[in-house]
Amino acid sequence: MQKQLKLVTLLIFVVGLIIVFSNSTYRMPGNQQNYEPIQPIDFSHRLHAGEMDIPCQYCHYGASQSRHAGIPATSVCMNCHKYVSATKEAFQLEEKESVFEGRETESITSVEISKIYEAMGYDSQGEPIEGKEGKSVEWVKVHNIPDFVFFSHKPHITAGVDCTDCHGDVSSMERIKQTEDLSMGWCLDCHRKDHESLDNAPERTQLLLDCATCHY
Ligand code: HEC
Ligand code: HEC
Ligand code: HEC
Ligand code: HEC
Ligand code: HEC
Structure with missing residues (x-):
């Protein structure tokens, strides 16, 4: 009886610890360093920005012009995926298999690409379905700055960051x-360094460290 009671107490303690720690890592705004949602x-x-070398701003074209870099609409993906319905590897495999089985090569659409077609309201061949409307893909937002902080991409891209x-x-x-902690210290460290390297005028540096620059 006593032993069982001890075990139960221990269990409650461990579960409590897990709850406390998971809250402290996930609830703190702006401190979700290493957050990597599915x-x-x-x-x-x-594949796209590395191997194929597509420029970041081909998809995130808001970055140099506005506060938000933006997430591309599915229509941007369709510039290529109208023609690319699976990987080259998958096509080569299908070709080999069809020759081996003595049949005609079929057109294929991979599971992931079919999700793009689905969002567009298209069929599995990537053709529009009459009367069917598209919907946007529910991408999970990774970086989040709290509402009381003002951040804009534009001045950073303009300054060559x-x-x-x-x-x-x-x-x-x-x-x-998310590779950085997006904390206030992180912003300020770079704003201070920038002063030293750019040899900014003192009033410019003052502005970059001024509370009102980042807080309304
Ligand atoms: C072909 C289009 C495309 C290209 C090119 C591209 N991205 Fe993206 N990016 C996306 C899409 C779609 C998402 C949302 C899904 C995801 O997070 O993977 C995204 C998400 C992101 C996010 C996370 C946004 C958030 O939710 O916080 C960052 C940061 C980012 N991209 C940076 C870059 C950088 C830097 C480059 C260039 C090296 C780049 N992207 C190139 C399409 C693209
Ligand atoms: C000075 C730091 C900094 C630089 C430079 C920067 N970003 Fe960001 N980025 C952020 C922060 C901070 C957020 C979160 C903003 C928010 O929550 O409002 C963010 C958010 C994003 C997002 C999510 C959607 C959005 O617009 O809020 C994307 C996509 C993105 N960045 C892409 C890029 C790309 C592409 C570049 C280069 C062209 C870039 N960023 C340069 C700090 C930066
Ligand atoms: C500039 C052309 C281009 C754009 C724009 C583009 N892609 Fe691609 N994507 C490709 C190519 C080419 C491949 C196949 C690479 C290979 O053969 O391995 C591919 C592969 C993929 C795959 C892997 C497919 C599989 O079966 O594993 C996914 C998923 C994908 N893209 C999603 C997207 C999304 C989502 C967007 C829009 C945000 C997008 N792509 C924009 C050219 C593009
Ligand atoms: C890697 C360096 C770097 C980081 C990190 C960084 N900044 Fe900046 N920031 C800059 C540079 C460089 C400028 C432009 C300085 C100039 O034009 O003299 C700038 C300018 C700004 C401006 C515009 C100031 C004005 O009115 O002209 C704001 C607002 C700003 N940053 C907010 C932020 C916030 C909020 C964060 C953190 C979430 C952040 N920055 C992180 C380098 C950085
Ligand atoms: C370069 C941008 C920037 C400047 C300048 C700045 N802050 Fe912040 N501040 C931030 C960011 C980003 C956060 C959010 C940090 C987080 O979520 O972890 C923040 C958070 C805060 C918080 C909330 C508590 C905390 O630490 O998370 C307070 C209070 C605050 N700032 C006060 C100030 C004061 C006072 C000044 C002037 C002395 C100032 N800030 C200057 C970017 C800035």
């Missing part, structure tokens, strides 16, 4: 991950 479509930055300075080596990521 996305509705298995989109790879390594690189995407990698704040987002890490995205072109090697299979799945997007």
Whole structure:
């Protein structure tokens, strides 16, 4: 009886610890460093931005013009996926198999690409379905700055700050991950360093460290 009671107490304690710790890592706004959520479509930055070398701003064209870099609409994906319904590897495999089985080569659409067609309201061949409307893909937002902080991409891109300075080596990521803690100290460290390297006028540096620059 006593032993069982001890065990139950221990269990409650451990479960309590897990709850406390998971709250402290997931509830703190802006401190979700290493957050790497699973996305509705298995989109790879390594493949698109790395191997294929598609420029970041081909998809995130808001970055140099506005506050938000933006997530591309599915129609942007269709610029290529109208023609690319599966990987080259999958097509080669189908070709080999069809020759081996003595049949005609079939057109194939991979599971992940069919999700793009589905979102567009298209059929499995990537053709529009009469009367069917598209819907947007529910991408999970990775980076989140609290509402009381003002952040805009534009001044950073204009000043020549690189995407990698704040987002890490995205072109090697299979799945997007938040590499920095996005804390106030992180912003300020760079704003201070920038002063030293750019040799900004003192009032410019003052502005970059001024509370009102980032807080309304
Ligand atoms: C072919 C289009 C495309 C290209 C090119 C591309 N991205 Fe993306 N990016 C996306 C899509 C779609 C998402 C949302 C899904 C995801 O997170 O993977 C995304 C998400 C992101 C996010 C996370 C956004 C969030 O939710 O916080 C960052 C950061 C990002 N991209 C940076 C980059 C950088 C840096 C490059 C260039 C090295 C780049 N992207 C190139 C399409 C693209
Ligand atoms: C000075 C740091 C910094 C630089 C440089 C930067 N980002 Fe961001 N990025 C952020 C922060 C901080 C957020 C979160 C913003 C928010 O929650 O409003 C973010 C959010 C994003 C998002 C999510 C959607 C959005 O617009 O909020 C995408 C996509 C993105 N960045 C892509 C890029 C790309 C591509 C580049 C380079 C062209 C880039 N970023 C350069 C800091 C930066
Ligand atoms: C500039 C052309 C281009 C754009 C734009 C593009 N892709 Fe691709 N994507 C490709 C090519 C080419 C492949 C096949 C690579 C291979 O053969 O391995 C591919 C492969 C993929 C795959 C892997 C398919 C599989 O079966 O494993 C996914 C998923 C994908 N893309 C999603 C997207 C999404 C989502 C977007 C829009 C945000 C997008 N792509 C935009 C060219 C593009
Ligand atoms: C890697 C370096 C770097 C990081 C990290 C960074 N910044 Fe900046 N920031 C800059 C540079 C460089 C400028 C432009 C300085 C100039 O034009 O003299 C700038 C400018 C700004 C401006 C515009 C100021 C103005 O009114 O002209 C705001 C707002 C800003 N940053 C907010 C933030 C916030 C909020 C964060 C953190 C979430 C952040 N920055 C993180 C380098 C950085
Ligand atoms: C370059 C941008 C920037 C400047 C300048 C700045 N802050 Fe912040 N501040 C932030 C960011 C980003 C956060 C959110 C941090 C997080 O979520 O972890 C923040 C958070 C805070 C918080 C919430 C508590 C905390 O630490 O998370 C307070 C209070 C605050 N700032 C006060 C100030 C004061 C006072 C000044 C002027 C002395 C100032 N900030 C200057 C970017 C800035």
